[in-house]
Amino acid sequence: MKVLISKPGLDGHDRGAKVIARAFQDAGAEVIYTGLQTTPEEIADIVEKEKIDVVGISLLSGAHNTLVPKVIDKVKEHGINDVVYILGGIIPQQDIPGLKEKGVAGVFGPGTRLDETVDFAFEQVAAMHAGKMIEDMGDSMAAKSSNI
Amino acid sequence: MAEEKVRKHTTLSGYELKRVYTPEDLKDFDAAKMLGEPGHYPFTRGIREEMYRDGKLWTMGQYAGFASAEEANRRFRYIIEQGGTGFSVALDLPTQMGYDSDHPMSDGEVGKVGVAIDSLADIEALFKGIPFEKVRQIRTTANANSIIMLAFYVAFARKNNIDPNSIGFFLQNDILKEYMCRGTYIFPPAAGVKLSVDVLEYCGKHLPNWTPIAVSGYHIRDAGATASMELAFTLADMIEYFDTAVKRGVDIVAATRNSYFFLGAQLDFLEEVAKYRAARRLFARVMKERYGINDEEPQRLKIFAFTSGSALTAEQPMNNIVRVTMQTMAAAAGGIQTFHASSYDEAISLPTQEAVTVSLRTQQIVGYESGLTETVDPLGGSYAVEALTNKIEHDVLDLLDKIEKKGGAMKCIEEGFQQRMLADNAYKYQRSVDDGERIVVGVNRFTDGKPIEPAKFTVSDEVRIKQTEKLNKLKAARDNERVKRALSEVERAARADENLGDYMIEAVSAYATLGEICEVLKGVYGKYTPMRIF
Structure with missing residues (x-):
């Protein structure tokens, strides 16, 4: 499992990003941390090149409504749809439904236990792969039946 | 589960606390040498003989971010009308990192954590109608851009026939910690230090009333x-700046006359009191022993403390009022000079007016009602506090020695030495909270299961559109030839390694934008590549 912890935009608060990166590593994941001041384009490039399963986005500057959709759109533009997005930082409750609609699987604010975030991401990835398998199976069965 | 664990008796910093402290803990303690008198070397007991007894409490400040210069201006005028003597100018991230509001990197960030400043026109809007004769201190979180903010303020004052030195501008101007942890850097460290020292030198020569560094x-x-x-x-960073300044021939006494240390106020009460006391003693000794400064005034460390934001919880936010009160009491007992108290809702969003008022009242209650301010260094002589002060001092000297042997603060930062120590410790702390070893009320104990409250204060994304319109108008109306000349002078001076102060003042007076100036400097110094250590 490969995890990218990212800091898009200009936000300099990265204590949480680094701590969660370390937690994923301790849980056995391969982790890349972007460092600060990354553009959505740069994040999408890493996701493609490194075949990332989980993209963690950390934002405390209030720019989440702009930057999170941009990151997700950029990754999709690269033709990648099998990625789990998790978001951490200071995210007002009222913004969460909109962000989930854009494709964020889970939002984790201050006070969240590290294992809660890590376990959630692992489960989401497992579910995504299982879903994909069923989809593939369905496709191949449909293909078979059309052959009959 | 947590109850079954063996109780550990450690401070937030991991110091093992004893059951009881006795004279045995201060066996070789020489009070005259380690404490001295209040107001005198080594200033362990405070930098003033009377401390707060003569009614001069610490300067009480509030940090508030407002999206546009016009909104911030209304707020500043209100503060002054209410009898305030100073205010902070919180800058948005693009301004702190040298991007104009219309730059692609600024998308989503304009006006979010502070006010957007693109050019002198924004400064003019920011300070319109402010009665400067009533203003004692204007604080700005300017670091990578500190020389440009200095230029904005000087240019504004000159245009309005005000002596810039008559306004007490307070610049943070500490670039090294940006690479270590805060993240608003633009250029590589050596260029960053050069620009910070330019500000020290310029203020020492021309603006002695300013605070050129915190x-x-x-x-x-x-x-x-x-x-x-x-x-x-912090001390290692200071030594890097001061050594650089001395090498350049700067009179550091003149240049740093009003300088400050900006320190946290954490929850561990005794440890924090000990920390402020140790900080003063260490600073005084460095000034005396390293820089040969024997006058007492430059040996006095002025401390600006701010309650630690990481101590605040989004859960049960009203509990934060109590946390901030304890932090404020530690700072008061520790003898600080300027103080900012956080608002209880800051783990949820930018603070509301109500929460900001409570934080100011907290300071006033501690200042006027707690009795803590009636005795100078009220905890001095406590076996526990003196033992902790000595312990912290000892560990700081050890670590300083390590940094010095590795080639100094900047070298260590370039190698990620401090960054690694910080990441390790942050992770250790979070694990101890997750394991229930460290109790955080409302988070891992005494929880109520209530969802986190929604944020009450948000900033719209319209500010960027307005700032962009303003920029377009400005670029059409200004004397673009003068801008070009001024920018090429900035470039020439940067390549010649001259002090950039006067060139910056001319550039901003010509209405060159912050982004334009930083682009020129990036051409000379390059751009810092962020580290990926975790």
């Missing part, structure tokens, strides 16, 4: 440091 441990602490790391990294 060497900051606050952000270091909030990034995961222990109390001794906070002080050691």
Whole structure:
């Protein structure tokens, strides 16, 4: 499992990003941390090149409504749809439904236990792969039946 | 589950606390040498003989971000009308990192954590109608851009026939901790230090009333440091600036007359009191022993403390009022000079007016009602506090020695030495909270299961559109030939390694934008590549 912890935009608060990166590593994941001041384009490039399963986005500057959709759109533009997005930082409750609609699987604010975030991401990835398998199976069965 | 664990008796910084402290803990303690008198070397007991007894409490400040210069201006005028003597100009991230509001990197960030400043026109809007004769201190979180902010303020004052030195501008101007933890850097460290020292030199020569630097441990602490790391990294940064200044022939006494240390105020009460006391003693000794300064005034460390944001919880936010009260009491007992108290809702969003008022009242209650301010260094002589002060001092000296042997603060930052220590400690802390070993009320104990409250204060994205319109108008109306000339002079002076102060003042007076100036400097110095250590 490969995890990218990212800091898009200009936000300099990265204590949480680094701590969660370390937690994923301790849980056995391969982790890349972007460092600060990354553009959505740069994040999408890493996701493609490194075949990332989980993209963690950390934002405390209030720019989440702009930057999170941009990151997700950029990754999709690269033709990648099998990625789990998790978001951490200071995210007002009222913004969460909109962000989930854009494709964020889970939002984790201050006070969240590290294992809660890590376990959630692992489960989401497992579910995504299982879903994909069923989809593939369905496709191949449909293909078979059309052959009959 | 947590109850079954063996109770550990450690401070937030990991110091093992004893059951009881006795004279045995201060066996070789020479009070005359280690404490001295209040107001005198080594200033352990405070930098003033009377401290707060003569009614001069610390300067009480509030940090508030407002989206546009016009909104911030209304707020500043209100503060002054209410009898305030100073205010902080919080800058948005693009301004702190040298991007104009219309730059692609600024998307989503304009006006979010502070006011957007693109050009002198924004400064004119920011300060319109402010009665400067009533203003004692204007604080700005300017670091990578500090020389440009200096230029904006000087250019504004000159245009309005005000002596710039008559306004007490307070610049943070501490670039090294940006690479370590705060993240608003633009250029590589050597160029960053050069520009910070330019500000020291310029202020020493022309603006003696300004505070040209507040060497900051606050952000270091909030990034995961222990109390001794906070002080050691701060002192090491200071030494890097001062050594550079001395090498350049700058009179550091003149240049740093009003300088401050900007430190955190954490929850561990005794440890924090000990920290402020140790900081003063260490600073005085460095000034005396390293720089040969024997006058007492430059040996006095002025401390600006700010309650630690990382201590605030989004759960049960009203509990934060109590946390901030304890932090404020530690700072008062520790003898600080300027103080900012956080608002209880800051883990949820930018603070509301109500929460900001409570934080100011907290300071006033501690200042006027607690009795803590009636005795100078009220905890001095406590076996526990003196033992902790000595312990912190000892560990700081150890760490300082390590940094010095590795080639100094900048070299260590380039190698990621401090960054690694901070990341390790932050992770250790989070694990101890997750394991229930460290109790955080409302988070891992005494929880109520209530969902986190929605944020009450948000900033719209319209500010960027307005700022962009303003920029377009400005670029059409200004004398673009003068701008070009001024920018090429900035470039020439930067390549010649001259002090950039006067060239910056001309550039901003010509209405060159912050982004344009930083682009020119990036051409000379390059851009810093962020580290990926975790």
